[in-house]
Amino acid sequence: MISNQDLKKKALDGLANNWGKGVGSGILLYVIIIFIALVLHVFILLLTYPTEEDLALLITMGIVYIICYTFFMPLFVGTSWMYLHLVRQEHAPFSLMFTTFRFFPKLFTTGLLKMVLVALWSLLLIIPGILRYYSYSQTIYILKDEPDLSAMEAINESKRRMEGKRGKLFLMQSSFIGWYLLGSFTTISHLWSYPYYKTTRAGFYESYIKRENLIEAEVQSR
Incomplete structure (x- = not known):
């Protein structure tokens, strides 16, 4: 049984000689987000000034949201992949934060599908x-380990592998409340x-997920 302490120790081991990269990537991500947010803020002011029509503002905000999602989503995925390399003690x-833009169409589709599916299920309760x-x-x-999967295949695979583990992830996240x-x-x-959190994640x-999948593959190959 893997405990949260085990996961955190694994994360700290991966960060042991890489705190500079771990902290630096977070700072870089933050700086990029702030810069783009400022540019988009000016963009909103230019498009909506001097009009105060709700429709114009709504359309502008929609455009801004799409632009934000377009730029931010690959960066967040890229940092997640970078921390995965750290926990694996790989280069x-x-x-690596920016390599995800090469896979933008699939990542965009994946993120959009996830948002839509979660939103639809949230309509129930x-x-x-x-x-x-x-x-x-x-x-x-x-998708990082199995890039040949389609967006929907990766989502369904995540759903399958997370059966019985959702509570474990919730408890791990809750351990960072402090x-x-x-x-x-x-x-x-x-x-x-x-x-620290992203590497633990x-x-x-x-x-x-990865370890269990390798065990399943080994069992099936026998």
Whole structure:
């Protein structure tokens, strides 16, 4: 039985000689987000000034959301893949954050499908939506290791492999509540808590999802 302490130790082992990369990638991601947010803020002002029509503002916000999703989503996936390399103690250059733009069509489709499916399940009740969020949570890691899968295949594979493990992921995330609270008072703590959490999250995939899949494949090959 793998405990949260085991996952965190695995994460710290991966970060042991790579805190610079772990913290640096988080800072780089933050700087890029702030820069793009500022540019888009100016973009909104230019398009909506001097009109105050609700429709114009709504259309502009929709365009801004699409632009944000287009730029931010590959970066978030790229940092997740980078932390997966760290937890595997593999070479993890900063350029890995940007390699995901090569797979943009599939990643865009995957992210969109996940949002739509979670939203549709949430229309029933909030709990089914939350359960689906956890069911689909390993999709981007699966695509990293199995890039030949289609977007829907990766989502369904995440759902299959997360059966019986959603509670484990929830408990792992809950164990970082103290870090979240600390970050609300001292923003600088996010510089360490973000890579710590993301590497632990990657360790969850490595220890539960990837490892179990390798065991299944080995059993089937016998």
